[in-house]
Amino acid sequence: DARVTQTPRHKVTEMGQEVTMRCQPILGHNTVFWYRQTMMQGLELLAYFRNRAPLDDSGMPKDRFSAEMPDATLATLKIQPSEPRDSAVYFCASGGALQGTQYFGPGTRLLVL
Amino acid sequence: AQSVTQLGSHVSVSEGALVLLRCNYSSSVPPYLFWYVQYPNQGLQLLLKYTTGATLVKGINGFEAEFKKSETSFHLTKPSAHMSDAAEYFCAVSALDTNAGKSTFGDGTTLTVKP
Numbered sequence: 001d002a003r004v005t006q007t008p009r010h011k012v013t014e015m016g017q018e019v020t021m022r023c024q025p026i027l028g029h030n031t032v033f034w035y036r037q038t039m040m041q042g043l044e045l046l047a048y049f050r051n052r053a054p055l056d057d058s059g060m061p062k063d064r065f066s067a068e069m070p071d072a073t074l075a076t077l078k079i080q081p082s083e084p085r086d087s088a089v090y091f092c093a094s095g096g097a098l099q100g101t102q103y104f105g106p107g108t109r110l111l112v113l
Numbered sequence: 114a115q116s117v118t119q120l121g122s123h124v125s126v127s128e129g130a131l132v133l134l135r136c137n138y139s140s141s142v143p144p145y146l147f148w149y150v151q152y153p154n155q156g157l158q159l160l161l162k163y164t165t166g167a168t169l170v171k172g173i174n175g176f177e178a179e180f181k182k183s184e185t186s187f188h189l190t191k192p193s194a195h196m197s198d199a200a201e202y203f204c205a206v207s208a209l210d211t212n213a214g215k216s217t218f219g220d221g222t223t224l225t226v227k228p
Contacts, residue, residue: 004156031214042220043157043203050214091156100145100207100216104156 002026004105006092012111018080021108023092024073031095032075033102034060034067038088046090049075082112115140115206119219127227132176132191134222136204139185146187147205147216148178157203163187174198199226 005024013019025032034046047057052069060067064083069075079086089109093102120135138144145164149157161172168180174197178189187204201223205216 033215043218045215045218048215056215093156095214100205100214101147101159101162102157102216104149104158106156 002103004092004094004103006090006105006108008108009106010109010111012113013082014113015083016081017112018078019082019086019110019112021077021090021092021110023075023077023094023105025075025092025094026096026103027073029094029096029103030072032069033091033093033095034075034077035091035093036088037091037107043091046077082110084112086110087112115144115208115217117204117206117217117219119202119204119222121222122220123223123225125225125227126194128196129193132189132194132198132224134189134202134204134224136178136187136189136219137185138187138204138206140206140208142208145207145209146178146180147207148172148176148187148189149203149205149218151201151203151221153200160189160202194224194226196226196228199224 007022033048036044046060047067066078089107091107093104095102116139118137147162148160151157161170163170163180171177176191201221203221204219207216
């Protein structure tokens with residue numbers, strides 16, 4: 001049963017620290033998405049990649065967030081420096097079909113103190 | 114460009130009652146439409162999708178949705194609610210255009226099921 005995996009599942013850190021979240025997309029999927037979910041803003045698209053190339057990162061605060069795909073089996077989302085307003089659940093999703101079905105990981109719950 | 118509007122951020126039904134969650138979309142090209150469900154502390158998972166063909170689509174857990182092009186709607190229904198249906202539901206739209214693979218999500222509807 002192929003699944004998207006995310007690590008860590010939970011992260012508590014202090015303001016100013018670097019946070020790195022990792023995602024392993026489903027093998028063979030060529031599209032990867034990063035979302036952020038909060039009670040106030042709901043589900044927000046931060047960035048997405050196709051064939052490891054970034055297609056759209058307009059939803060991401062550029063001064064502190066960065067997203068990369070070092071290879072086809074790993075996507076990373078980094079926050080440096082982190083701020084309390086970054087506290088949220090961050091989801092990675094992958095997709096392999098042009099029709100757009102996305103398969104979500106379990107999320108990384110981030111708390112920045 | 115696509116957009117989705119989910120009518121009603123919260124819906125409450127009694128166990129055994131009909132579930133109806135409303136979704137209207139906007140798309141400049143033929144749309145692909147999805148419903149996802151999110152249980153507490155989990156990621157979203159696909160309930161059902163419409164791509165082409167039959168406009169009445171059946172999904173998991175007894176849910177179904179009907180694509181109505183004239184009304185630009187894709188409402189989700191279930192004849193009889195179960196306590197385990199309590200969750201947040203998201204409608205989404207994508208299209209086979211330059212952003213193929215990317216979906217636009219609605220704001221979500223939280224379904225509460227009362228015993």
